[in-house]
Amino acid sequence: MAKPKVLISDELSPRSIEIFSERGCDVDFKPGLKPAELRAIIGQYEGLAIRSATKVTAEVLxxxxxxxxxxxxGIGVDxxxxxxxxARGVVVMNTPFGNAITTAEHAIALMFAVARQIPEANASTQAGKWEKNRFxxxxxxFKTLGLIGCGNIGSIVADRAIGLKMRVLAYDPFLSDQRAAELGVEKATLDQVLExxxxxxxxxxLTEQTKNILSRANLMKTKKGVRIVNCARGGLVDELAVxxxxxxxxxxxxxxDVFTVEPAKENVLFGTPNLVCTPHLGASTVEAQENVALQVAEQMSDYLLTGAVVNSLNMPNVSAEDAPKLAPYLDLAEKLGSFAGQLTDTDIKAVSIEYEGxxxxxxxxxxxxxxxxxxxxPQLDTVNMVNAPAIARERGVDVAEVKHERDSDYHSLIRLSVTTEKYTRSVTGTLFGGKHPRIVEIKGIEIEAEFGQHMLYITNDDKPGFIGRLGSLLGEHKVNIATFHLGRDTPGGSAIALVQVDQPISPELLTKIAALESVVQAKVLTF
Known part of the structure; x- marks a missing residue:
């Protein structure tokens, strides 16, 4: 099996290169690539490790x-x-914890620097002045600190601020009452923080919701003498208004520490009195640089080699322990979905996935x-595991997950139901021997069948002679039957046949099968 190839296109710790290699990846270290150079070589790689310099645009992807x-x-992925x-099925990961402490400490450092005018006092003193009364x-x-955002970094800032005997107000729509109590902060609205x-x-x-959150209008709501610190993202604060x-x-x-345009060689803020600026140093400590580099190498290696997903922004997380347990179930779930999708001709209204055992x-x-x-x-060849939920939302498909704690005849069952304007059709599957996908029920009819590359799905009236007529027709067309599975709801009622064949079934043959006496529906399935 070929080793996954990884490109590191920004400056990362040399140890990250070693981790990729030790884990079993081939790695190329090429920092400073121009956009055209990156586009020219990116097609060779399964993984791309970056910091903030590389722009992973739609054109690159x-x-x-x-x-x-x-x-x-690092944290930001703008x-x-x-x-x-x-859309292309590429998992995007970050390392939200590797530089959280470092960035929080920088915010506290800027608060001190602004409150005590340390940069100006330093420059004045080293210039030979002794302006003790000026600063x-x-x-x-005992001052009040207002946090806008109380996640990983904001909560650390809150902890440090409380240690400095500050009162802390926190505005964060996702902050629960319990978490606020644990942190010792007061939940507040944005207006309360500002006032x-x-x-x-x-x-x-930086999102559409947070862009320019400290706008001129909001800054005008603050009390006179307020001090503002931004170590998060440029674009959160109206620089001209400040x-x-x-x-x-x-x-x-x-x-x-951050600016709307970076690198900030010039900015409307520069030269303004009582301003302290640093060149995006929030994560710039030896410890943080090492931590995030090692973390991203470990996360990417785990995903490429085992399927484990950690700190993903567009995929559910899957631990390294769970990944091998999930692998056979992923195969079963995909096949059940494909089975239902290939049988669906009209727009899908809803999909329900139930889990038992x-x-x-x-x-x-x-x-x-x-x-x-x-x-x-079957309807959209661009769909993949990563973008499937987004595509379902765009198409108005209602997706439901249900876990059942009830006992089952099998150690595990997955039942997938598809609802259209005309019907709801379900298919249920399990694993035999813990790794072999099997169908055990279709539309409530018990039937036990394995998945094959070429399959024929038939619903028919349960009448004598059907099996013989179908077998004869397949034989006349030199199509060999590998397996033949049958199920019915009641004697003389509705029946289902799942036939695995060795050769593809042509459209002409399918038309003849559909025309057989007793046949209600005939479909070719491919897995």
């Missing part, structure tokens, strides 16, 4: 025919077109995604 995973050593990656600072103790805080720090990703309010004195000081105790999210992929693929 279009050339990445083999790419399975993009790993961002340099990755996640929508385009998802009148402000204590952090009450002496210091405001932002710790959110400059104007620094000049007017409404904002007493500001600390910026041992499989219900596993991580079912990836199983549901691969089942959904199987259902949709």
């Amino acid at each position: 279009a050339e990445a025919k083999k790419l399975k995973v993009v790993g961002r050593a 340099n990755v077109d996640i929508k385009a990656a998802t 009148m600072g402000s204590e952090l103790s 009450r805080a002496d210091f405001i720090t932002v710790h959110t990703p 400059r104007d309010l620094l000049v007017s004195g409404h904002i007493a000081g500001a600390g910026f 041992q499989v219900a105790a596993l991580n079912i999210k990836p199983l549901s995604q691969v089942a959904l992929m199987g259902v949709l693929r």
Whole structure:
């Protein structure tokens, strides 16, 4: 088996290269590639490891025919077109914990620097001046810190601020009452943070919802003398408004580590009084650089070699322990989805996936995604495990997952139901011997069959002579039967035949089969 190939296109710790190699990947280290150079070679690789310099655009992804995973050593992924990656089935990972402490500490450092005017005082003192009375600072103790975003980094900032005897307000739509109590922070609305805080720090990703969250209008709601710190993402704060309010004195000081355009060789903020700027140093410590590099190498290697998914932004996480347990169930779920999808001719309204027995105790999210992929693929050849949920939403397909704790005749069962305007059709499967996918029920009719490359699915009235007529017709056309499985609801009622054959069935032969006496439906299936 060929080793997965990984490209590192940004500066990462040399240890990350060693980890890829030790885990069984071939790795090329080529930092500083120009966009055209990256597009020219990306088609060779299954993995791409980056920091913030490489831009993984839709154009790059279009050339990445083999790419399975993009790993961002760091938190922010605004340099990755996640929508385009998802559409192409590329998993996007980041390392949200590797530099959280470092970034939080930098935010605290900027708060101190702004409150005590440390950069200006340093420059003045080293210039031979002794302007002791010029630099009148402000204590952090007993001041109110307003957090916009209280996730990984924001919660660490809160912890450090509480240690400094600050009162902490937190605005975060995803912050639960329990988590706020654990952190010792007060949940607040955005307006409450703006109106009450002496210091405001932002710790959110840059999204359509958070872009310009500290707009001019919102900054005008702050109390006079507020101090603003941004160590998260450029674009969260209106830089021009901050400059104007620094000049007017409404904002007493500001600390910026990130800017709307980077590298920030020039910016509207530069030269403004009471401003402290650093060149995106939030993650720039020896410890953080090493941590995120090692973490991304481990995560990508695990995914490429075992299927484990950690810290993914467009896929359910799958632990290294769960990955081998899920593998045979993934195969079963995909085949069940494909079976139902190939039998569906009209628009799908809903898909339900039910789990019983041992499989219900596993991580079912990836199983549901691969089942959904199987259902949709006969109609959309661009669907994959990663983008299947998004495509289902776009097409208005209602997807439901159900776990049953009830006992079953089998150690595990997966039942997939597809609803259209005309009907609801279900197919149920299990694993024989823990690894061999089998169908055990179709539309409520018990039938036991394995999946074959070429299969014939027939529904018919349960009348004498049908099997003989079908066998004779297949024999006349030199089609050899490998297996023949039958099921019916009641004697003389509705019946199902699943026939595995050795040769593909032509459209002409299928027409003749459909015309046989007693046949209601005939379909060719391929797996």
